[in-house]
Amino acid sequence: MAATLWLAGESALLPSRIQMAFTLATHVLLVPLGVALPSLTLLMEGIGLARQDTVALKIARRWSVVMAVQFAVGAVTGTILSFEFGLLWPRLMARFGAAMGIGFAIEGLAFFLEAIFIGIYLYGWERLQPRTHFLLGLALPPAGLLGTVSVLAANSFMNTPGGVKLISGHVTDVDVMAALFTRSLGYEFWHFLIAIYMTTGFIVASIYAVAWLRGRQDHYQRLAFAVPFTVAAALTPVQLVIGDLSARALVADQPAKFAAMEITWKTRDHNPEVVGGLIDGSGAIHFGLAIPSLDSLLVGYSAGTVVPGLSSVAADARPSIVEANITHLAFDAMVGLGTAGVLLAAWYFWVVVRRRRLPDSVWFYRLAALAGVGCYAAVEAGWVTTEVGRQPWIVYGLMRVSDAVTGAPASFVWTMLATLVVVYALIAYFFIYLLVRLAARWRREDSLGPSAPEEGAPYGPRPAKLGRVGS
Amino acid sequence: MNDLLPNLVALILLTAITAYSTAGGADFGAGIWDLLAGNSGRGPEARRLIDYAMAPVWEVNNVWLVLAIVLCWTGFPPLFYATFDRLYPLFALALIGLVLRGAFFAFRHVADNPRTHRIADLVFGLSSVLTPFFFAASLGAIASGRISSGSVLEASFSPMSIAFGLVSVAATAFTGASFLVGDARRYGSPDLVDYFRQRAVAAALALILVGTVALVVIGFQTPELFRSMLAGPGLPFALTTMVLTPLVAFVLWRGLFRWYRVLTVAAVGSLVFAWGFAQSPYLLPGRLTIAQATAPGSTQIALLAVTLVLVLVVVPSMGLLYYLDQRSALESTEH
Ligand code: HDD
Ligand code: HEM
Numbered sequence: 191m192a193a194t195l196w197l198a199g200e201s202a203l204l205p206s207r208i209q210m211a212f213t214l215a216t217h218v219l220l221v222p223l224g225v226a227l228p229s230l231t232l233l234m235e236g237i238g239l240a241r242q243d244t245v246a247l248k249i250a251r252r253w254s255v256v257m258a259v260q261f262a263v264g265a266v267t268g269t270i271l272s273f274e275f276g277l278l279w280p281r282l283m284a285r286f287g288a289a290m291g292i293g294f295a296i297e298g299l300a301f302f303l304e305a306i307f308i309g310i311y312l313y314g315w316e317r318l319q320p321r322t323h324f325l326l327g328l329a330l331p332p333a334g335l336l337g338t339v340s341v342l343a344a345n346s347f348m349n350t351p352g353g354v355k356l357i358s359g360h361v362t363d364v365d366v367m368a369a370l371f372t373r374s375l376g377y378e379f380w381h382f383l384i385a386i387y388m389t390t391g392f393i394v395a396s397i398y399a400v401a402w403l404r405g406r407q408d409h410y411q412r413l414a415f416a417v418p419f420t421v422a423a424a425l426t427p428v429q430l431v432i433g434d435l436s437a438r439a440l441v442a443d444q445p446a447k448f449a450a451m452e453i454t455w456k457t458r459d460h461n462p463e464v465v466g467g468l469i470d471g472s473g474a475i476h477f478g479l480a481i482p483s484l485d486s487l488l489v490g491y492s493a494g495t496v497v498p499g500l501s502s503v504a505a506d507a508r509p510s511i512v513e514a515n516i517t518h519l520a521f522d523a524m525v526g527l528g529t530a531g532v533l534l535a536a537w538y539f540w541v542v543v544r545r546r547r548l549p550d551s552v553w554f555y556r557l558a559a560l561a562g563v564g565c566y567a568a569v570e571a572g573w574v575t576t577e578v579g580r581q582p583w584i585v586y587g588l589m590r591v592s593d594a595v596t597g598a599p600a601s602f603v604w605t606m607l608a609t610l611v612v613v614y615a616l617i618a619y620f621f622i623y624l625l626v627r628l629a630a631r632w633r634r635e636d637s638l639g640p641s642a643p644e645e646g647a648p649y650g651p652r653p654a655k656l657g658r659v660g661s
Numbered sequence: 662m663n664d665l666l667p668n669l670v671a672l673i674l675l676t677a678i679t680a681y682s683t684a685g686g687a688d689f690g691a692g693i694w695d696l697l698a699g700n701s702g703r704g705p706e707a708r709r710l711i712d713y714a715m716a717p718v719w720e721v722n723n724v725w726l727v728l729a730i731v732l733c734w735t736g737f738p739p740l741f742y743a744t745f746d747r748l749y750p751l752f753a754l755a756l757i758g759l760v761l762r763g764a765f766f767a768f769r770h771v772a773d774n775p776r777t778h779r780i781a782d783l784v785f786g787l788s789s790v791l792t793p794f795f796f797a798a799s800l801g802a803i804a805s806g807r808i809s810s811g812s813v814l815e816a817s818f819s820p821m822s823i824a825f826g827l828v829s830v831a832a833t834a835f836t837g838a839s840f841l842v843g844d845a846r847r848y849g850s851p852d853l854v855d856y857f858r859q860r861a862v863a864a865a866l867a868l869i870l871v872g873t874v875a876l877v878v879i880g881f882q883t884p885e886l887f888r889s890m891l892a893g894p895g896l897p898f899a900l901t902t903m904v905l906t907p908l909v910a911f912v913l914w915r916g917l918f919r920w921y922r923v924l925t926v927a928a929v930g931s932l933v934f935a936w937g938f939a940q941s942p943y944l945l946p947g948r949l950t951i952a953q954a955t956a957p958g959s960t961q962i963a964l965l966a967v968t969l970v971l972v973l974v975v976v977p978s979m980g981l982l983y984y985l986d987q988r989s990a991l992e993s994t995e996h
């Protein structure tokens with residue numbers, strides 16, 4: 191009886207949105223390392239093989255373990271996401287599964303390959319010829335890339351749907367290629383791809399920046415800092431250019447999202463760029479710094495460019511005021527962090543090119559130590575911009591979030607959400623604990639001689655002796 | 662001819678479910694034996710073997726599950742909608758079980774204090790029982806043909822769903838024990854070989870018993886499904902299970918260590934196929950056929966293409982991984 195009562199109640203829209211946001215935001219924290227760490231590891235292994243550098247090989251071997259732990263957690267959180275399409279948004283796939291599902295099918299294929307080749311790569315250390323090992327590892331980056339492009343294809347379909355023929359709300363025909371490669375995939379893919387390589391480069395480098403600050407400045411530390419940092423720093427300015435392209439594409443593709451990003455109320459020319467600040471229900475801006483005409487200039491390179499405002503879209507087809515403010519602040523955070531990254535990169539290359547050595551300023555390493563975390567924040571902010579800015583649509587212009595939500599009662603979803611929050615906190619704790627313990631073990635082993643770090647890791651080879659795995 | 666494409670995709674979907682039931686089943690089964698091992702006698706040693714057997718593969722089996730879901734929503738959107746719309750309690754419970762299991766499997770490697778270690782063992786073991794139960798219960802609820810009548814709770818927890826759930830617990834215990842015999846042999850531990858051999862035989866008997874009860878339930882609840890399982894398209898698979906399960910028990914009982922793992926997979930796999938074929942061409946018995954639920958032809962072709970690539974690329978890669986795994990096992994015995 192109590193169970194029946196608990197299963198009746200109001201719409202689950204709010205908890206469903208919170209749960210989706212929570213689980214996606216968690217999953218995406220794992221994605222950068224999952225996709226890009228294999229490339230960095232292979233780069234390090236390649237350097238080690240070419241120069242016969244055992245230090246580089248040791249670094250690569252340790253990174254491969256982090257990669258595997260990371261992948262295992264990504265697999266759990268990703269499986270949950272797949273279920274959520276049924277548990278939270280069953281009507282989305284009922285209507286569009288035939289089109290946006292194909293991206294997910296390719297994603298499944300890609301993860302299969304990743305899982306298998308991570309296994310092979312971990313087994314292969316010292317069990318395969320070094321060259322064979324390296325060559326087999328080369329399967330990992332393309333597999334990660336395939337996974338990324340196919341998930342983003344599904345997300346882009348939600349932003350700029352295409353390739354479907356609808357008759358009274360039902361998909362009757364699908365043009366597979368057109369549904370996979372929708373307009374926004376062009377910018378979303380490159381922007382996200384660079385974001386994950388930047389994030390990985392900066393986060394890995396930041397660990398060694400901290401080590402530098404603590405006085406460990408030998409060859410091992412310098413190499414492990416310089417390689418990932420250089421890659422990430424070189425990508426940062428490129429990211430700004432692509433981000434700018436995305437923003438300008440949105441003017442045509444999703445004008446309401448663009449208006450929310452810039453908290454513009456009325457469609458107009460000479461539109462100012464508001465940095466920070468909030469909009470209220472009457473369209474007035476509070477706080478923030480308005481730079482005259484800059485928004486129009488950025489969009490069309492002339493102050494006379496007309497940019498869309500929120501009020502040009504029907505109230506029930508655009509983000510609410512709260513959502514617009516969230517979108518705007520998230521967008522500003524992303525752009526701010528990106529700009530800060532460019533400044534840091536400029537400092538780095540200035541020293542490296544002019545003085546032919548790594549910077550030795552304590553402040554440089556302090557900022558470098560923060561760059562990784564900053565990138566994660568930028569990635570989260572970017573996704574909030576994309577997803578909240580699309581409201582109230584789950585598939586832009588074709589289906590509302592409220593029409594996609596499950597018929598399950600709110601209490602059910604709240605309970606599921608609470609459970610997931612608790613379990614995720616546990617997982618996060620183990621994950622971090624495991625990484626900290628690995629690092630401690632490696633430091634101990636540095637004084638002891640050769641070891642096989644990959645034994646007992648998820649996907650790693652079985653240890654030669656039967657014992658407590660992982661300890 | 663028009664039905665060929667959707668039928669093929671439905672077959673692939675059934676195969677993915679079967680792969681998860683067997684590969685994932687071996688994993689869940691290991692967790693069940695972990696729960697039952699206890700802390701005295703050979704228990705702790707058996708637990709160590711279970712850890713050893715499970716650690717490397719950890720969550721890779723999830724890919725089968727994800728593949729099944731994706732095939733379902735892409736290939737047969739109305740089926741996906743109908744099942745999740747009505748059976749969400751079962752899926753939510755299975756999902757929570759799945760995450761708890763992963764989290765606490767990791768936790769017990771990290772827990773240092775014996776009490777928390779025991780709690781971690783317990784949660785891991787219990788979720789290993791509950792997860793396959795709820796997944797299979799959803800198949801039972803589908804098979805009952807009544808997912809849209811009555812309340813959500815009535816649709817989710819019916820005699821059929823409970824019967825399917827129990828069969829799957831017995832089947833995973835059986836698969837798990839049979840594979841652990843292999844791991845114990847590989848590790849050269851005769852004590853544990855005997856330990857898991859006895860348990861595999863017991864689980865086979867339990868499976869036969871629970872399977873018979875489930876057949877009776879099916880006979881009462883859905884006579885049509887019963888007929889096509891024992892006289893229709895399900896028959897060859899039902900027969901295979903009925904012959905192979907006792908055969909594996911016999912082989913292991915006599916200590917003839919040949920083919921037992923392949924036969925176990927065939928026995929449990931046929932069980933899933935028996936259900937799938939018996940209810941074809943219906944996805945939801947009495948309500949929704951494969952032809953009615955199918956996505957447009959272009960989507961089905963895309964799914965077939967993805968599957969083809971999967972077979973062409975993944976199967977050889979998996980072979981390579983397996984080969985390396987076996988070779989490294991050889992190496993570690995040489996040491
Ligand atoms: C390292 C991370 C990072 C950095 C420095 C930036 N971005 Fe970004 N941005 C992302 C990481 C990101 C992201 C997380 O990857 C998003 C989310 C969705 C997507 O495709 O990429 C994103 C989305 C995103 C969108 C929404 C696209 C859509 O809705 O389809 C726009 C308009 C921008 N970005 C623009 C910019 C601009 C103008 C930047 C700098 C000046 C910038 N981004 C820096
Ligand atoms: C990976 C990084 C991502 C993050 C951090 C993210 C973040 C979010 C957030 C914050 C929301 C809630 C929006 C709101 O309710 O106001 C949301 C909703 C949603 N997202 Fe994303 N998202 C990501 C990627 C994706 C991808 C790749 C897909 C699908 C392929 C997706 C599908 C959805 C769906 C279905 C919803 C619910 C409906 C809606 O609110 O529009 N998301 N996401």
Ligand code: HEM
Pocket residue numbers: 217218220221223224225260261262263264265266267268269270271272294301302304305334337338341342720721723724727
């Ligand atoms: C921008 C968005 C996303 C990207 C780039 C992405 C990428 C990845 C990557 C690289 C992995 C492998 C695990 C790791 O290396 O950490 C992974 C796992 C997974 N992701 Fe995501 N993901 C995204 C969003 C989603 C969404 C929205 C779903 C929901 C369907 C999803 C489903 C999965 C699944 C099922 C797995 C586990 C695969 C396995 O078992 O191996 N992902 N994802």
